[in-house]
Amino acid sequence: MTNHREDAEKFLLAAKRAEIQALQRLVRSCELVTTVSDLVHQLQRERGISNIYLVSSGARFADHRQDQMHCSSDSEGGFRQLLHEQYLGPGRYDSPRDMRLLNGIAYALHGLDELVNLRRHIDAFEVSALESTDAYCRLIAGLLSVVLEAADVADDPEVTRLLVALGNFMQAKEFAGQERAWGAIGFAGSSFDESLHGRLNHLQDCQRHSLEVFCEFAGNVELARWQAIEDSQDARDLQRLRLMIAALKDGEPIASEISEVWYQLATARIDAMHRLENAITAKLREASRKRVAEAQAELGHHYAQLEMMKSAVWDRVPALTVLFDPEVPGLYGSATATSVPALHGQTLTHSLYDLIRSQVTHIRRVSEELEEARRALNERKLIERAKGVLMRSLRLNEEEAYRTMQQRAMEMNLKLVDVAKKIIDIGNRPGGAGETLSVAKSGT
Amino acid sequence: MTNHREDAEKFLLAAKRAEIQALQRLVRSCELVTTVSDLVHQLQRERGISNIYLVSSGARFADHRQDQMHCSSDSEGGFRQLLHEQYLGPGRYDSPRDMRLLNGIAYALHGLDELVNLRRHIDAFEVSALESTDAYCRLIAGLLSVVLEAADVADDPEVTRLLVALGNFMQAKEFAGQERAWGAIGFAGSSFDESLHGRLNHLQDCQRHSLEVFCEFAGNVELARWQAIEDSQDARDLQRLRLMIAALKDGEPIASEISEVWYQLATARIDAMHRLENAITAKLREASRKRVAEAQAELGHHYAQLEMMKSAVWDRVPALTVLFDPEVPGLYGSATATSVPALHGQTLTHSLYDLIRSQVTHIRRVSEELEEARRALNERKLIERAKGVLMRSLRLNEEEAYRTMQQRAMEMNLKLVDVAKKIIDIGNRPGGAGETLSVAKSGT
Incomplete structure (x- = not known):
């Protein structure tokens, strides 16, 4: 069992090290x-x-x-x-x-x-x-x-x-x-x-x-x-x-x-x-250097906490474990990724479970912020791709393709990115080139 | 100069090796x-x-x-x-x-x-x-x-x-x-x-x-x-x-x-x-194994092409280079990522430039397909996040939060993912919790 317990610890630390390497x-x-x-x-x-x-x-x-x-x-x-x-x-x-x-x-x-x-x-x-x-x-x-x-x-x-x-x-x-x-x-x-x-x-x-x-x-x-x-x-x-x-x-x-x-x-x-x-x-x-230093400090904190847990004092506190935590609803009606309960505020770390949970919370926060930052970036990329579809299928140059999309967005009262999505969707369909033509050209 | 030329080659090969490691x-x-x-x-x-x-x-x-x-x-x-x-x-x-x-x-x-x-x-x-x-x-x-x-x-x-x-x-x-x-x-x-x-x-x-x-x-x-x-x-x-x-x-x-x-x-x-x-x-x-084998074969092909280019026969063909390729519009009116001209069909590789271009085309195709595969995945994640926002701000359980979103989507004639985006956007605004409440509750 001691061996097994160390598996979870090793992966907790490996995850933090992977973050540090990513930041480096x-x-x-x-x-x-x-x-x-x-x-x-x-x-x-x-x-x-x-x-x-x-x-x-x-x-x-x-x-x-x-x-x-x-x-x-x-x-x-x-x-x-x-x-x-x-x-x-x-x-x-x-x-x-x-x-x-x-x-x-x-x-x-x-x-x-x-x-x-x-x-x-x-x-x-x-x-x-x-x-x-x-x-x-x-x-x-x-x-x-x-x-x-x-x-x-x-x-x-x-x-x-x-x-x-x-x-x-x-x-x-x-x-x-x-x-x-x-x-x-x-x-x-x-x-x-x-x-x-x-x-x-x-x-x-x-x-x-x-x-x-x-x-x-x-x-x-x-x-x-x-x-x-x-x-x-x-x-x-x-x-x-x-x-x-x-x-x-x-x-x-x-x-x-x-x-x-x-x-x-x-x-x-x-x-x-x-x-x-x-x-x-x-x-x-x-x-970027500050983020590396922060992640390294967090790794040091993990080590310190794991050492403390091994001391006898902490063993006397019955640690909450994942299988009997009422906050974890299991799979009942939940996508697993969100079923891990968040830690409310700054809690003292009493168990390996708390440590893993706090890292889950950290990863989720970073992932969501990153997703937010990428959302706008992805919209820009969709517009570029749609421009490429129009250039190839209608033999337009870049400027013409872009203006065509702008014009259609105005006429259809849509955001540019939504026009782009339509163009890409049609372009992906077999024999879609003719259709692209009609969608893009009808207003020009 | 010979040294410099090898830099570009090294990075071309390093990119392919990075792909192989990712696939492994x-x-x-x-x-x-x-x-x-x-x-x-x-x-x-x-x-x-x-x-x-x-x-x-x-x-x-x-x-x-x-x-x-x-x-x-x-x-x-x-x-x-x-x-x-x-x-x-x-x-x-x-x-x-x-x-x-x-x-x-x-x-x-x-x-x-x-x-x-x-x-x-x-x-x-x-x-x-x-x-x-x-x-x-x-x-x-x-x-x-x-x-x-x-x-x-x-x-x-x-x-x-x-x-x-x-x-x-x-x-x-x-x-x-x-x-x-x-x-x-x-x-x-x-x-x-x-x-x-x-x-x-x-x-x-x-x-x-x-x-x-x-x-x-x-x-x-x-x-x-x-x-x-x-x-x-x-x-x-x-x-x-x-x-x-x-x-x-x-x-x-x-x-x-x-x-x-x-x-x-x-x-x-x-x-x-x-x-x-x-x-x-x-x-x-x-x-996954097949993809590794394919990428390894491509790396072998790169090596063979680079060797062939070094032979005298190939040197006599004046190679097209990036700076004088009329198909590369430079930055003129174009996001750089799309300014690299695609290779049309299967072309013989005559120069390092062709090799790099073909790899650009390969990477772009894989990236676009991957983006497509992730789009639906991201929509699911947005729905999960919005559910979390509702659960926290309205103190609903998961099932109630999900049904609330479904109901709002029907009433507002929107896709579930669009309702989810609205809820997340409002939740991100300072003091947005009260608003979330009104958006989500008004129809229930």
Whole structure:
């Protein structure tokens, strides 16, 4: 019997150790996104500088570009070193959900491997500013997907919320960077044609969309800092300039001096965003380390309690056991998962049963909070999937697919996510493609 | 550069290895639920036999009970041995989501540790048949929660669906076992009072509910086998007997000979259910092993492809790379996760990029199928949580809470899960308890 009793103890402790290991993994993820955030920022700068270098046929920013390439390479080195230390050691890749993160890293690394070729093409003026911008965008997209994967596989509610907020904020910043780049290309060409107007509009929409998700998941401190950025004079001036550009007719010429103003204002906003990004990554690292320390303290508490129970004093108190606890209704009319009675308030731990119950309560609280954090995340993913279904079945581009869904949601007085669910459900049915067409098209 | 190129390769392979390890974990889970299924079945028999032993004051089934206790102990031994071998070895408990499974096992083991005391109480006739039944129910509830946890943390869509089907089928069988026990107690007392009628009704409701979920997740083979059980003469006779009991007035006496018939019919159905359960666990083990073999073959394929790429022949084909692939739109108007272009059909793998892309496609397909399988599971969990909120805030018992939600869903013409979401949302708001009360009560 003594042996058996120890089985339950061993599993109680093993569960707590599994939590600690999961949280340590989270610390690694938070360090990873910190280095990704820096690398993305460097590459965004390199993209902008390379554009100016290209459009001026090398007359401008040649030295500046060399300096920036050094900064990017330093940052890349830090990223690769962290990957080697944290993810390629023996026995490091043993979590089931790591698969997605690891493959995301492989994808991002593959893009980085091509950077040297891209730079060579730019050196030789073999690519246009447009092609160069697109290539940098793809590279950065791969890196940002690592952040989104990290958010997706995180196992702690607070850290998940912060990672989702960060991932979307980084996306918004990237859209802002692309907006700056395309604006600069418009000014360089001295006119904005219809497709450029559409592109800028869409990038502004995308920023709004990502920032909405950021606001949903961010804490109050981050929200206040973001509000301050949006309320700044620079941001207001940028907004005025956006409206001015939007009002330009197709091909109408524009004074190229405004180009400098555009670049400065957009850059000021992006730099402010980067500072907030840094504040979020610092908070993430702190939060994840704190959670590890807490879980370790809980493990220590478990050991102490188990020792105390073995002492004679405690043996005299008849311990409540699971089989005769009237609060456990057995299976009678209950899903088992909820049949474990919760501990009311802070109770003294008298028995192994109390200890197991308190851990059940802890796990349930964390799981429910995590589920809550993921619910909104899953809704976003459903919208993305539905967009993919429409793109494939109706041969729409992304923007058209998204607008089609928005329009249908308005007409049907449904939430966007509910329209998405309908589209996916129809898409999953055999021969559903035709039906998707009719659902999506009927209102357009 | 060669070094760098190998980084991406290493992460591509690490991702596949992480998948293999996750699937190996799944094989362990499937073996675990197989032993749990057997142990639960033995304990259900022991519960029934102990009841007859108790109500006959030891005159009946004394030897039968000894034999059954040996069978239960053998099964318990197998369960504990598997746990030691598979979950307590060094470095075995290293997955984040294992925490819930491990704590569920600790809970179940703690119940098993108390079995020896329960049996001693029965030996000495210190517990009533009712108390004994309740104790066995709690013990079995703990074991069944292990199966539900295993379903909850599984990482493969097909296995998840089968595990959810199995978990709910086992619950239905347990409700059927409880129904048999309470029916037997009614016959032994020669009358059915109102509370016993309510209990039997509720257990039949619970069976229906669990079987609905089973039917939603089971494959066609299992569905056909289940249909055959329901269509059998025994099941029809049992249904007639249920209706006969339900028609009895409060306290109306009943011929005790029917007791034997009740027990036989209920047992025939439960045994048939157990045979189907065995078929499902066999299928689970086969499916999980097959998935491991597939993933290992894919890893072998990766190695072969990477070797081929290193040969000179392949180097001459200019490989498509991520930065200049027009199918990758970069971040332009797209959530990154969907910006990776899918491979159309079976393409020959020419480059590392193709290999990474094909793995992205594989991961996305598995993730989406898994999400689909979990969607229904999450809806069930929301309903359970909402029930908990109502129980706490309105001090209802489980049955009342469930009926209240059903009633509100009918009145408001909503799905049960949508009523559940409303209740949870209100419960989460500060001071929401009063509101919960009004939402839930207004129609009752």
